[in-house]
Amino acid sequence: MKNITRIALGFVFVIFLVKSFDYVVRHGDRLHDQDTGSEDNTITAARNFVQDGFFKSCGLPKYGRYNLDSASKTIAESDYYTHYFPGPDYVLATTSAVFGAHFKTAQWSRLVPLFTFFLAVLFFLWVGARSLWPNQPLATPWIAAFILFAPANRNWVLNLHGHGYVSAYTLAALSLGVLAASWTWSNRKNHFSIYGSMVGAFLLGFASNYMLLTNAFVVCAAPLVGGLLAHSPNRKAWQLPFWLSFVVGLGLVAAFFVHLYQIACLFSWKDALADQLGTLSARVQKSHAAAPISRIRLLGQYSDQVFGFYGLSAKAMALLGLFLAWISSASGIGRKRQIAALALAILAAYAWVLVLPSHASGHLHVNPRIFLLPFVCVLVLLARITGVSKK
Numbered sequence: 001m002k003n004i005t006r007i008a009l010g011f012v013f014v015i016f017l018v019k020s021f022d023y024v025v026r027h028g029d030r031l032h033d034q035d036t037g038s039e040d041n042t043i044t045a046a047r048n049f050v051q052d053g054f055f056k057s058c059g060l061p062k063y064g065r066y067n068l069d070s071a072s073k074t075i076a077e078s079d080y081y082t083h084y085f086p087g088p089d090y091v092l093a094t095t096s097a098v099f100g101a102h103f104k105t106a107q108w109s110r111l112v113p114l115f116t117f118f119l120a121v122l123f124f125l126w127v128g129a130r131s132l133w134p135n136q137p138l139a140t141p142w143i144a145a146f147i148l149f150a151p152a153n154r155n156w157v158l159n160l161h162g163h164g165y166v167s168a169y170t171l172a173a174l175s176l177g178v179l180a181a182s183w184t185w186s187n188r189k190n191h192f193s194i195y196g197s198m199v200g201a202f203l204l205g206f207a208s209n210y211m212l213l214t215n216a217f218v219v220c221a222a223p224l225v226g227g228l229l230a231h232s233p234n235r236k237a238w239q240l241p242f243w244l245s246f247v248v249g250l251g252l253v254a255a256f257f258v259h260l261y262q263i264a265c266l267f268s269w270k271d272a273l274a275d276q277l278g279t280l281s282a283r284v285q286k287s288h289a290a291a292p293i294s295r296i297r298l299l300g301q302y303s304d305q306v307f308g309f310y311g312l313s314a315k316a317m318a319l320l321g322l323f324l325a326w327i328s329s330a331s332g333i334g335r336k337r338q339i340a341a342l343a344l345a346i347l348a349a350y351a352w353v354l355v356l357p358s359h360a361s362g363h364l365h366v367n368p369r370i371f372l373l374p375f376v377c378v379l380v381l382l383a384r385i386t387g388v389s390k391k
Contacts (some may be wrong), residue, residue, distance in 0.1 A: 008141035028107035038161040049093035050101045058265035067082025070331035072271040087210030113164030117157040120168035127175040152309035164210030177226025177241035201244040207253020221348035228341035306370040324381035345374040
């Protein structure tokens with residue numbers, strides 16, 4: 001059985017990597033329909049970092065005048081971008097500084113987010129085979145195939161913007177929560193692992209915000225979702241994953257303050273606060289004032305758009321996941337934890353839509369990618385409908 005699993009898993013990996021390399025060779029100069037506007041900005045910023053240096057702008061990327069809705073007149077008239085975090089720009093700027101700021105470097109730099117995501121998938125599969133579907137070894141290769149070849153990942157992980165990175169961080173945070181569910185505070189042997197996981201959770205939150213802000217709710221919920229899904233005889237196994245989610249949130253907040261300092265460093269604290277808080281307030285007010293934008297209607301629109309990214313609509317994920325959790329051989333608190341995990345994953349994916357419907361309505365071609373967490377939940381529940389150890 002192990003040999004069959006390894007052969008099948010190896011086959012999936014080889015096909016995925018070969019197809020990815022082929023796509024980079026044939027289309028790597030410019031991806032189509034994978035958020036090309038944001039990617040173009042990343043390429044522009046990387047070239048400017050190489051040309052002008054990193055510290056001249058306090059680490060802020062130079063795109064051109066994109067801060068048009070800033071509450072600070074100085075920043076609104078500046079070429080330095082302040083609204084989204086510049087993590088992807090830093091990655092491409094680093095490879096450009098080493099290999100030269102030309103299109104070939106951008107083309108092959110796609111391998112960085114690709115392998116980041118691929119390593120996160122390996123980590124998730126390793127954890128999942130031990131703690132999520134331990135009695136179903138043949139589930140590992142088909143779960144790998146569904147994750148790797150889902151349209152939301154297959155080509156999007158080659159994008160130079162933050163999409164592949166944050167998907168990787170979501171899987172890593174989910175896996176961290178699964179591992180943590182088997183640890184306890186009272187076991188001294190696990191103290192190093194527990195505190196190490198706290199550091200890892202903080203770094204995941206920080207890096208996630210710097211790569212792509214829209215993933216914040218999902219990566220924050222991922223450890224707790226993992227803890228709720230994990231097999232554990234301990235009824236309180238979710239508590240450490242809960243704290244890991246909290247620490248991920250601290251990382252997200254820390255990233256905001258570092259970015260705020262960067263803006264203040266280049267402009268002033270007055271401009272930085274006016275830009276960040278004023279812009280956020282304006283966008284929230286715009287969401288409330290825009291009568292044509294209905295949150296209820298957006299929920300349905302996003303559900304439909306998710307189908308093109310994962311082969312299941314968000315509504316289908318919810319209904320199928322609920323059905324699988326209900327018929328699972330897990331009983332009592334196990335079944336309740338599975339349903340809670342699915343509900344939390346869906347709520348986290350929809351959170352950005354509910355908080356900023358105006359922004360969400362203009363990004364239906366991009367944002368459905370963040371439904372990776374409920375999609376993985378459905379795969380896990382599908383894998384464990386038989387052979388699950390009793391709770």
